[in-house]
Amino acid sequence: MQYNAPVNEMQFLLKDVFDADRVWQSVPALAEAIEMETATAILEEGAKITQSLIAPLNRDGDEEGVGFDNGVVTTPKGYKDAYQTYAESGWVGLSGEPEYGGMGMPKMLGVLFDEMVYSASNAFALYGSLTAGAALCIAAHGSEELKQQYLPKLYSGEWGGAMDMTEPQSGSDLSGLRTKAVANEDGSYNITGSKIFITGGDHDLTENVIHLVLAKLPDAPGGSRGISLFLVPKNTVNPDGSVGDNNGVTCGAVEHKMGIKASATCVMNFDDAKGYLIGKVNRGLVAMFTMMNYERLSIGIQGLGCSEAAYQLAANYAKERKQGKGAGRGLGGEADPILVHGDVRRMLLDIASTTEAGRALSVYVGMQLDLAKHAEGDVQKQANDQVALLTPLAKAFFTDMGLESTVNAQQVFGGHGYIREWGVEQLVRDVRIAQIYEGTNGIQALDLLGRKLVANRGDALAKLKAQVEAELEGLSGAWLPQKQQLLESFDALIAKVGDIANSSNKADAVNSAATDFLHACGYTIYGWMWLKMVLAAEQGEFEKAFVERKGMLARYFFERKLPKAHYHLSIIKQDPAAVMAMPNEWF
Template identity: 65%
Template sequence: MHYQAPLDDMQFLLTDVFQAEQQWQNMPAVAEMIDMDTALAVLEEGAKITGELIAPLNRPGDEQGVRLIDGQVVTPDGYKAAFATFAEAGWVGFGGDPEFGGMGMPKMLGVLFDEMCYSASNAFALYSSLTAGAALCIASHGTEEQKALYLPKLYSGEWCGAMDMTEPQAGSDLRHVRTKAEPQEDGSYLVTGTKIFITGGDHDLSDNVVHLVLARLPDAPAGSRGLSLFIVPKRQSDEQGNLTGANGVSCGSVEHKMGITASATCVMHFDKAKGYLLGKLNRGLMAMFTMMNYERLSIGIQGLGCAQMGYQMAAAYAKERKQGQKSGGLSQGIDPILVHGDVRRMLMTSASITEAGRALAVLTGLQLDRQKYQTEGAEDADALVGLLVPLCKAFFTDLGLECSVLNQQVFGGHGYIRETGVEQLVRDVRIAQIYEGTNGIQALDLLGRKVLPKQGEALRMLMADVEVTLGEAKARHPQWAEQVNQAFAELVDAADLLRNSDQGADAVNCAANDYLHALGYATYGYLWLKMLNALDERDDEFAQRKHHLGAFYFARVFPRFATHIAAARSEAALITAMDESLF
């Protein structure tokens, strides 16, 4: 099926819900680059390139997958030419620094383009996403010489990027990284070690792959405090960026995966590869996490993209597929399955969740822009980014899988076979709950590091905007406004309970997942009210659809909040008390 970006909804979020142009006026560096007319024109072009160039590659790319041939990873047919077209149009450098050839687009806009890319093809999108992330890290922590060498090449897509953290013995716990970096007299380092699960670690889309590698010096402190970050290109170059030869970087194998088969997931070997320190010694994690905030949001949006594409496929199928009757006898003919209540339930669940998620993505993009471009209010934005990024990563991807399964279910048996293509979305989105930090780790980060410290300061900052929205909503939707108000009050109360629990870390560990989901459903409720407020007196089809979906959300989805907040408040001993031998 042809992918069509939901441009009407994206425009509504930018212009009416978040009033993006007004926000950009508070960010002079952004205001110089873009106005609303330009933003909407950019989105229209993004819709064309994702719908016409990338989406047609999705299924054949999945069928063919990547191959390792004579030590070189080969991407599926059509990928190389499509990536060249994509890169030449400047899309890899969408959010990049204009001084070095980037487009300089704000993240509020970037999250919407990211969704288009993931809707069109998860696997294809990952190559540019990792490249943009590597460029962001170099732009934030590199020397002027490093920026001048690497950023133009990365923004243009001539070179691609990858981040190399995970090792066989060091997955989520990076304290056990063994890759070593030996200092050389010329200021470079020789990097030796093996990294696994490296997305885009090797491929044929570009002339070079620039790896950002976590490693430790021989005399570095133990644990994560001894990790440094190094730029290790696959091929060496001179100061002008002309490639000069191999660099001791090789791909040992590619993983054979459940999904995203056209994305190269590599085992990478570094054999005294020449590397260059990025940032400060023993501060590698700090530098890497500059990139991780954006990457985790991007992977969360992978969940949104799969849900949106699946909804489009399922809604179209439900209108065409005829099966059974809503009522009456056979003489009345066979109805399209869209008439059936359960099919509508599945579609409306998927749509109401995905459209609230899109609003949260734009809100998070706004906070990232404020954090990056504003001086006044940057600290508040920093706290909100810390709260919202783990929420987006985990909640988008948990519900992205749920919505993808619902969309597949609409197809019945035809959804389980490869012919329709909807089953690929279920396989592709599954990884998003796992990589870039598992969702369990996101939940621990959110509750333990972002909600509980400083007496819940970050949560209260979010609530300040919630209260404004509720004040506007009370006249039209008093019941829903009160439900959301009560939900946030319960979130604060549960946080106080957990903060003062005598069960210590166990209380946080056992409550974190449910707390994150409770916060997610409450936040989606707030955002549904914010969207409904923005409709004002509109009564066109767009507004009618929004009102139907908003009412559905509060009646059929929002009640999940009560289950999760009750679970988060339950005794940790219900989980910890069972003896290991009983598992």
Template identity: 60%
Template sequence: MTYQAPLQDMQFVLMDVFGAAEQWQSMPALADNIDADTALAILDEGAKITSELLAPINRNGDEQGVKLVDGVVITPDGFKEAYNTYAESGWAGFGGDPEFGGMGMPKSLGVLFEEMCYSANNSFTLYGALSAGAALCIHRHGTEAQKKLYLPKLYSGEWAGAMDMTEPQSGSDLGGVRTKASPQEDGSYKVSGTKIFITGGDQDLTENVVHLVLARLPDAPAGSRGLSLFIVPKFIANDDGSIGARNGVNVGALEHKMGIKASATCVMHFEEATGYLIGKANRGLIAMFTMMNYERLSISLQGIGCAEMGYQMAAEYAKDRNQGKGGVHKTDATADPIVVHGDVRRMLLTIAAMTEPSRALAVMAGMELDKSKYATAGTKEAEQMVNLLVPLCKSFFTDLGLDSTIHAQQVFGGHGFIRETGVEQLVRDVRIAQIYEGTNGIQALDLLARKVIPHEGAALKALQVQVSEVTAAVAPEYKGWADSVDSAFGRLLDAAQTIKNADNATDSVNAAAVDYLHAMGYATYGYLWLKMLNALPTSSQSQQFKQRKVAIAEFYFGRLMPRFDAHLASALAPTDVTMKLANELF
């Protein structure tokens, strides 16, 4: 089957649940660029390009993978042609600054298009995601000359971007980076070192690749505070934007991976490569992390996209595959479609009940990013909310993405384990999303230790205010659910203080973080289900759509929300049960 974007649900979440059109009009920088009709037209076009252009080359991309030929990465058949159409249609510059040729679209709309792309073709989507991140960093920290030179080419898709951080000895702890940058008399730098796991480090889709490289100046302080960020292009760019001499940037090898095989993951060698400082010396991580909220939110959407595609495949199969006899939904046939069976329905409903609030949370996080960037007031509050939501999105969406694709595979039974059905590719492709852009354990630690505990839980309390407004407005029949959500947020705040005050706070936070994040995820999804239910009565969506929403919400609160209690109990378990075993006994 091919992918079909869930446009009805996307439109509902964007316009009815979050009132995006009204919010955009309150931001002068967006008001002239986007309105409801334009947004819906963009979603329609996004649905077409993902189903007709990207989905058809997904399977072949997995089968062929990328190849390294004479130092150049060759992408699978059809990728270059698809990329040209993608770029020519303006998608490469979707969120870019119109001053430099971008479309200037809001992130709250962009998250829905990105979800479509990940559903249709994970590997293809990653090339554009890295380019968008590089452009964002250059826009925020580059000089005017750098912006004029690089941004138009990145927004047009003629050039692509890559982020070069990880080294063999330096992964999550970037303080161990050894790549060196030596200043030159003309103001440039010579960059030398090796980077690994570089997504889109090279490809044959664009004429140039713009690497953003973390490196260390000769007099830099030790550790992560001594890192600077450099623009190191594959080809030196002339002042007029034309391609100049080949730089000392080379692919050493391609990684052989479990999934996303059509995405080039490269070992990159920088050999006296010419680079240009972006931002301030020894402030490279600050510049790099400017784009990390956007990049991590983008990668989180890989989890939603794969879950949605898995649901579509499994639901279609379940309605077509006949095995056994059901109960309340049985037919007169010899065998019923497996969708009648309670366990199959459990799996399908679990995917749907977790994917739909994931989509809502993605739009919410995107809207907070828009406010932090474009609003005339409340930008600090929006930035605080972004910092709270992004690690939750990145970790929870991608954990759920793997769970959901496994549920989808299980619906297929033995047919899900063989390549012909295609569902096994989703399992392999989504697995990386829990690992790159900051592993999910580190995201959980960041959430609890840096975003929830500090300032007496101020960030979580700010979210709790929004939750209270929604729970106070629910219909009487949902009051019990609202009470459970209100209680959950109060318990999250109490638990954070308990963990903080433990005897060994470092170990306590570290051991509790993942369970705490999952508990917060279930509580937040409860809030978002209520927010969606509140929007249903005035929505123009069909009665069938509304009935389906209510039924899935009932499943969520009956079967999934109770997981909150289990995760919070695990988070509050004594730290000693995790830490007492001696290292040598592992």
């Protein structure tokens, strides 16, 4: 697959739309680490490594898949050498803590590199992503001893990381966990149990895999309140940091999946494996969810990365493939490129208008994560509030649009889109999992509507609307109709939250409305991103074609995509009977 990282678009977002230099200079911890010249260099180097090293592995890795023989997991040909180069170049520790060997780069830059890696190869990206997530959790909640011993090796990519939550009987509802932890006299714990669907649970890319395992102590309270989090290395770690014998951690099987076939999805068994408490006893979910905002954003970006890769394939194909006559838009030959046909253009515009808005939102959420981590006072509080509101939206909407975009791209190819060698069918298969793992999109929708909005009667959306109005003060008169359309969409969202909050059966009302509401909210916030991009393009010094293209995509979005917000709101009713009334036995 040929992939070209959209570096210029990414620089535009950082420099012109979100004024990253100003943001970084306002926070001492970031001002010391980064400025725009460095960020540009990182993006350019990221483009080189994803285009030349990772993307060429994508199709062959999918064809070969992960190997499993007598308990040993192997990755496809070329993965091990590529991962070593990737790790040695510092990419695993890009946003890691500098005092333990990370590069300390802000998340609003990191999300753009994440997109590049996912565009190049979903499966390859997951190994580094899970390692970075494990390191984030250890940095936030681990003891100083654990940080000193494990973080440098994780940031360097010498060791991998994995999150071990799901069990056969305990998926989205973690209260049924059966994995046990028994305390030892030396302060360690023996961990016994099995976990399933563990991404990167075992592989041959690194000399050790560090598992973050949810388990319960014998005297733990019932339900999710009794879950603790433990660091459990696959192989023991000696006092000098060298790797010792196996620690009672083995892979029982690898899953045979629809997509991401070069990513090792493992059944992991823990047999009196020695582990170390992270955070406090019975507070494991608090520790784990510190990293979940980052991981859910990362998985959302999997959807963006697939959308961008699919767009590039489809747009290039549409320019080259000749079929039919273009009704005045053609080139006058026997047949015209299919790009001249309206329905092909519609599909490409759908992909481009949602992908570029999603990329902008990913940078914005990354910025809020940076401020939540490094800022102080009211700025930090506001950032935390926005992270809580926007993370479930980003995870679910990015990935829902990711599947829609890859299917649209496949449709542009026609019959060739169903054939493996063109590459787009792999993107359809790979992106599908992103709607499921790290919390299904339905659960993200319930979190957004029920916990983040109905619980405070839409206060967070009202505050966001006020922010949007202030930010768009400088819009030219030509864009005032779109601004009004956007603000009306915010008003409709806020009103719908009020309707649901006043419902006589609030729980069922939320359950029946959540996914449609999330989509309405997603289209609305994408509209905000488009007007921010238009404003930045018109006020900056750009080539005429760049500014006009942004304007055309924005107008397309407001004419053809934002109205979907009102459609989704129109089918949400206070009375949830249409969804909830049918007796269980009739299904």
